[in-house]
Amino acid sequence: MPVTASSRHKVELALERELLRLRRRLRLRALAWGFFSAVVVAGVGGAALALAHPLVASHLALSGTAALAFLALVGWGLARLALAPLWEPLPADRLLSAVEHRNPELYERLSTALYLYRSDEVDKYRFSPELVRATLSFAEARAELGELRQGFSWRPVLYPLAWCTMVVALWGGLYMLRDRWVLPAWTGYRSALVGHFPAEPPLRFTTSGDLYVRPGQATEIGARVLGDAPGKMLLELIGPDETRRLVEGEARGATTYFQIPPIAADHSYRVFAGGHFSREHRLTLLVPPRIVRWRWTITPPGYTGLAVERVVTPSRRISAPVGSWGELSAECNWPLARVATRGGLLNVSVDAGHPRELVGAMEFASAAAVVVRLEDVFGQIADETLEVSLVPDHPPEVALSFPPRLWHPPDKTTSARLEWAATDDYGVDSATLVFRINASEANEDRVGLYGPGVVAGTVEATTNGFIGGYLWDLAPLRLLPGDEVNYWVEASDRRPAPGGPNLGRSGVHTLRIPSLLEQYSDQFESQAAQLESMEDLLERQRALAERVKQIRRNLEEKQRNIMLGKERPESAWEEEKALEEALRDQEALERQMERLREAAQESLSVGEEERRRATRTEEKRKKINELLEQILDEKAKALRNRMREAIEEMARQMDARQLETLEIDMEEYEQQLDRLLDQLQNLYTERQVEQMLERAQELAEAQREISERTEDARDLGEEAQSKEELARQEEFLAQELEELAQQLERLAERNAESNPERSEMLQKAADELRQSGVTEDVEKAMEELRQEQFSQSLQSQRQAQGKMDQLASRMQQMQEAMGGPDMQMDIEKIGAVARRALYLSHRHEATVVAPLFDLSRTSRWSEAGQQRISRELDSYRAETARLVALLDEAMREVPFVDDRAGRALAGALRTFRQSVRAAEDEQPASALPAANQALRFLNETVRALLDSLSQMQSMQQMMQPGGQEATQQMLEQLAQRQRSLGQRLQRLQAAPRDKPGWQEMMDRMAEEQKAIREELEGLSEQLEKSKEQLGEAGEAAEDMKEAEELLRQHHPDDPRLKEKQEQILEKLLQGGKSLKRDEFEKERQSEVAKKYPRPEVLDRAGPGRDLQRTLLRRAEGLEDENLSPRLRAPASNYFRNLAEEL
Template sequence: MNTTVRYDEILKKLARFENKRLLAELAWGGQIVAITSMLLFTFFAFLEYLFFFSPGVRSVFYYTWLGITGGSIVHFVLTPLYRRYFIVAANPVRSALEAGSYFPQVKDDLMNVMQLVKVSDRRGFSEKLVVAAFDDIYDRIKELEFGSAVSFKKAKKLLIFTLISFILSGGSFTFSSGMKDAGLRIIDHNKQFVPPQKYSFEIKPGDIEVAKGDSVMISVIVSGPAAKSLELYHKDDSQPAFIKEVIKAGKDGSFSFIIPSVKYSTEYYAAIEDSKSITYKLTVTDKPLIRAFKLQITPPSYTGERPTEQTDNGNVSGIKGTVISLSLESNKELSEASIEFMEGINIPLTVDGTSATGLFRIMGDNEYVIKITDTKGYTNISPVKYTIRASYDASPEIVVLSPDSNTALPRSQRQDISLMISDDFGFSGLNLNYKISKSKDTKTVQEKFTAIPVPFNKSVKETQTSYNWSLAQLFLSPGDEVTYYLEVFDNDQVSGPKSAKSREYIVRVPTLDELFATGEQKQDEIQKELTEVLKEADELQKDLEKVSKELKSDKKELTFEEKEKLEKMLDKFEKLQEKAEQLSQKMEDAQENMKENNLLSPQTMEKYQELQKMLQDISTDEMKKLMEKMAKNLESLNRKDAQQNLENMKMDEEAFKKSIERTLNLLKRVQIEQKIDELVKRVEQLNDQLEKLQKETQNADPKGMEELAKKQDEVKDQMKDLEKEMQDLRDKMKDMKDMPNEQAEKLQNELEKQKNEELSEEAKKNMKKGQKQQAMQNQQQMSKNMKEMKEGLEELQNSINQSNQMQTMADMMKIISDIVDLSKQQENLKKKTQNSSPSALLSQEMREQDKIQRNLEKMLSRLGDLAQKTFAVSPEMAKSLGDARREMNKSLENMQNRNNKQAAGNQGQAMASLNQAAGMMQDAMAQMMQQGNGGQRGMMSMMQQMGQMAGQQMSLNQQVQEMMKGNNGKMSQEQMGQMQRLQQQQEVIKKSLDQLNKETKAAGKSKSIPANLDKLSQEMQEIITDMRTGKYNDDLVKKQDKILSKLLDATKSINERDFEKERESFTGTNIKKNSPGAFNTDGGKKERNYSDNINKALQGGFTKDYEDLTRKYYNLIK
């Protein structure tokens, strides 16, 4: 390396040394300048702060500070820079001397060598020595870095003092407004400043813009001596002068005051003593507000309710899911608006200028406010809180009206269901859910319900609907049970359809045993209740007799105790009537149940209907009116009226009691027929089971025989039940002496001799052994036995019906005969009474009337006894005889009062009532004849038709004779019209005769009728011709009597032949034994008795009308 390069390298080292030395000098000198400047300015400011000098003094301070600061900058900053870049740069040797002084091994050697190297004229110097000296010094310094000798310790030590000075000066001006102001006054030294106040004020919020109605808090911090109070002055645009407020200092020394609800722009300032702040201003601007808004309330569509609107009222109610559309108008342009709910949900509204719109949905009770913000960021003041009230779609309701309990499945296999459903808005569906819950065949039992949609009107909110549920497709067997319930769904489209369920019901397929047991239980209950009603009626009758005796007093008015007793009697009677009506309804229900399940024969069912009607007719409207009248009369406390009402009540109670007693006795008879119907059904079912079991046995394999053995065991149990029910029938019949008990006993013995239980047990054993043929033989024998038993039961039923009918007809004929006799006696008495003096005392006639009346009482008793056995006796018959008795009683009273003319009138009325009763009995007998033998056209049917025609002819004859009395062969137009109607009646009788004649010839039975019907028809035609031509004379009457006689003879002959034939065909029936002695049917003796009766009746010398009537009835009896 040559000397030049090395020299340049040394120069670079020296330059780095100088730069570092300059930096150290500037670091120290700069701090000196800063310290001097800050402390001097702070000192001058402090003096200004204390003494508030004039501008001249402040100028001295300012220029002094400026001069010292400038001099320091020249000395400590500019001088080192000048030396570095001008002096040292021009003479690096000097720098070499400075650098060598820091290194002992160098000292001034570097400076010397550099001076030699830079000498251009080296004369006197050895070049080599110079180079050698240079290389030597180079070698010594090449590893040295001259800059390392420069130290910054001095600057660093001064840095702490610099920082302290900066903090002291900066804090003075930052935290002291007085020092700050003083510094500013020194800088602006030429300006004249007012001397500072004793107190300075820092006021917030200063000049601001506030929303109208806002409250503004003003806070004041005072600098200066401690102050205990401060005066705040404020004035708005509406006030003429400032208002002073005295404010006391807070704990922290500050002052605060709230200007409430600023409505106008307001100026304000603070003052303490002579110190006063500058004046600030609160500029008021309006906040946004809602001028108007509207809500549209739209309920869910499924409710069917129409949308509604409400204005300026945010309180809203609606069903869950209701949509609320909101629109509002503000006084200012809006930047945003929203609905804020109390639960924290915000719904933004769509803003358009001063309006905003939006919507929300009611999902529950809530509260909300509407917040709006204008373009300046102000929000509405204290927004109103509105409430939301949600109503909820209630669950539907379902009430099953019928059935109200578990039921038995009718024979139709249909279950009628009636129910009421309701919901607040409508329905979406109705299901019937069912499952087979019990069955002998466990495979058919179901675990889950199956739903059937039930059709109904879904658009209504409440409806009563019915459903006729067919269970035929389930193929149920007796003993199976189906559990079901109904479920209705509403039409809630918001939360989803809600449902309501009925309770579960069971419909059971009843066995035959259950059906009969249910029917018998109901009948037993009715019988028991009838017995209780009858017992209560007996007690009431005794009470009435007792009260009746107590009322026989001379006092004019009733006492309170007597009135109370009468009211109790009346109340008891009304309750008895109510019980009778309830029993009528029960019997109707039982009847419908038996009819529904086809448990009874048509004949037995008809009798049940008669029983139900009898119970229904017990409480008549007249009786109810009498009760009301009596209750009203009791208010007057009149003893005479009360006695009369009590007598009427006794009569009604007696009739009521007899009706109940009759119903009870007839019910017992009908129950016997019901039991026979039951036995017939049982043997039919057993026969069907045996025939089916026989076929199954024939086709069964060895494995199936075990199952069939179980079925055979069930047959054995049913055979046992059959014998038990047969014994029950015998027990019921034993209480009825007029029943064919011997025939029933014989039938029971035959059933026991059949030994069906043993046959069934034997068949079961043969099945288990696999002996099919033997088992089938046992089954065939049992089936044959059941058929024979059915025939025997049907014969027993026919015997009961026919013997009852024949006995009834015989008894009724005897009563008719007695009524005719009494009617004739009453007519004779009437003639005597009419021919007597109007005011004479008729002692003999009174005795005769009393005798007739007592005989009528006996007849009424006999009719009552007959009514206990048959439905043929109607209440109207008893009423007619009762009317006759009442007229006879009035006749006695009038004769006692010597009012003989009125007595004769009563006797005529009594006679008319007797004849009316006889006519009704005649019609009843004709009806029984029509119903005999189920309406078959045998001998009994012919007798019925002949008897009916005879009755019609007799009635026609009587009417013709009445029309001809006293007319002397001349008739008025009205009478001619009546005769024309009588002619038409004769034509009707002839048509009936011709039809009977045609039927008997077709059946080959014309010889069994003794009368020549062809000739009889010709004679009727002659009478019709005479009536058409107006020949109303004695010959016409004789012809009609002759025809009547022939009709009666024919009826008698058919009756005797048919009766003898029927006697022979009824096995086990002893009609002779059960018939009254007066009606002995032994051949000629019976004929002689009838002839004697006729002759005796015709010996009184009565009119021809009564003779014909008597002859007709006695012939009917024969």
């Protein structure tokens, strides 16, 4: 393209405009420093003048302000001289030599620019971005090296001197303002507010000061002014809520007295006269003395070491062992004057160092009620009573109520539900199941009753008892037929250390696995009965056949005799009758055989139907797995496998009620698979349509780029090679459009059976794509390009582009039309039902179960209590019915809801109906089991719904890219378990080692540490780069292994064990934080990449194309060069405008 005068003038104007903008910015920065200091100091001086003018002589204010203004001008002048080098240009040679060693890259750019400026062919390079960039580099070098001047530079001296001068001026001005102008001005303004303008100093008051006020008693306050009072004196009474009121006084000589009415809370007051106030004083309300709390320490007999401190509940009752002693102390909210006791409290005295506390020693030898009378310094008296009850020191009583002492587990049962109860005066702390297998060598193990997800029981606070249950999983024992297991329950009480808890033990029970002969004895008896009945049937058939033969022989003989005339015809009637009876017996036998045949045929048909259903179920499961393989990515697949293992592990730890609900109908299970398959098929179709929509948009964008290049080729005259390349691209577009149409047809065929409407919509989209002629337009454009008919090809390309845009819009509408319910909406729907069920369970326990438990101690209802319980139960029955309807609707729409929730909620509804009848007819003790059963059903419903929500959230995480949130949640759970293990270890260290079960508890904690380590190692194996993704948490496995060894060696006091526990917990917490930080960094980098994309390299045809390409490629990295931030935006805009002009 030839260079014209017009284009050269445009470039010169652009360059001058950029340089002028840069110089103006540098000047403004130099002026800003000077004007900033001048404005700050002048503003302070002006404020001082405004405040001081009404009170002091004007010449002082003017002289001070003038001095400050002079200092400000001096500071501005010095700053102006210090920043003067930025205004003076430097010679090019001087600038080049100055930056040679300081910035080599800048030196290279300046050398290139100097060569271009001094070249004879400067007009040839005037339009190049390299020349503009070099010019900006000169300006940047002058800005960075502004201190380089000919001769000596005063900048290092003047710049600090200017700042010191301004700081001294500001400090002197503030000091002068504080002492001379600000305080007098503020006093004058306050006087002006009340209508007075005093010229003398503030008044001085003398008042009664802080006072103590008795309840219901008026108070008199006196106040006077030192000097002459310029007016009437008033008192302002301030309440606790900042309410204010004025009280008028009575003058008695020089003192004014104010009568304050009785107050109910603490107040404050101040006196006002002549526009001046006194300081505030407090009026504190005296209340009768009361004991804030009883704090006592108890040491059991035989121990003189560490005592256990407890705070008594507001009931002020103490339960202590017989023969123990302790120290008793109380705190009062006022200083005590005298203390009197009665009832066994010895040596009570007031602590001299703490006059608000009393301390006494007490021996718990007999029950007593201790009365303490307190009198404070104000004469207030109060009595407090402490009741002491003695408890015997014995181990807890433990009993196993179910099953009986010798029992056989039912067939196909791998778990046992144990019900137990324990009572103790101190309260039961924990219970442990102990068993021993007698079939082989001694094998003793312990299983804690407090496991995750196990409902242990309810606490009875009045009897210090505990009742509960435990699901004992027998599968890990690998019991064989004929084995016997002895088991019992051990419970420890809450007796305080150092004596440690007592251990109680229940009776020994026996579990016996029946032998094979016993297991199959019923089947053998049934088969023997069937065989015996079959033999009897055959015997009857044989006897009947002989009987029929004999009757026929007799009948034939009778007929011959009748024909011969030996007998009369009536004689054959008995044989005919016997033959008819035999035929009826034969028919009965045939009917019985037919029933047996039909039963056998029915069993065969049922088995065949079960086999067909099993085949269909297996095929549907395979389809579901195939869809999941196509939808999920690698991380989601790994997470799904992890979930499957967790579900299998959870199935082995489920309680009896959960195991009972696992056996579902095969037809119901097939319906669940159908719902899940339909949901996944819809999800797969939506994903495919979304991908096809993105592909259609990409094709439309590619066609737009081809059209632009075709237009450039038409204007600039491309070579044959470029034309052939454009034709190949058009051919590729035609193939992609054909593949898109085929993909729509395949997707329509796949949805033909499951969703005919969606299949019809997809087939219609494929037909519209083929009938639109977009493929023909692309092929036509390709042929015209090869024939060098650019104008005709450009027209065909534009037609094809418009049709592609219509195709993308049509597919977007189709995607919006076929979009099913979102997974998040399903989660919110199930979550609403779960929250409602949880609220219903909580309210039922608080308003029905707890009152029924209290009423069960009485023998009969009270009329008010019965009506209230019946009304509550009826309302809960109605609410449960509505909840059942909501859950049925949710189960029809969402295929992931656990069916246990529906069955448990239906059971809750039935139990509520029974409980309503029981509450109306029976006693409270009889109505309590039904209410407890309803509560258990509601809790089971909540648990099933929460499991469903967890499954749905896991599937939602699998459907979405990335799984760091699940990994972070698992790390938090591991950290919580590790913290709980450390707390239990601390409690175990305080117990004596000679107590029974101490070593077993250490072994159990070592096993738990091993389980945590194995889960962490599994998480590390699941992730490809554990150290980078888990951070320090990936290194905690080694520390866990060392802690496990120390626990197995029974060394709880080893300092290394405590150190390892702290390190493990810290690393787990740091691992969760590193995951959050990595996720934030990835998100931030993606946002930055979207916000600041790198410029594309332009490839324009024509003369000088190689030179332009080289210059623009070098200009591409302008943002990454050593340009100052103030130059990056102007340079980037300039190059963008220059590229558009060229």
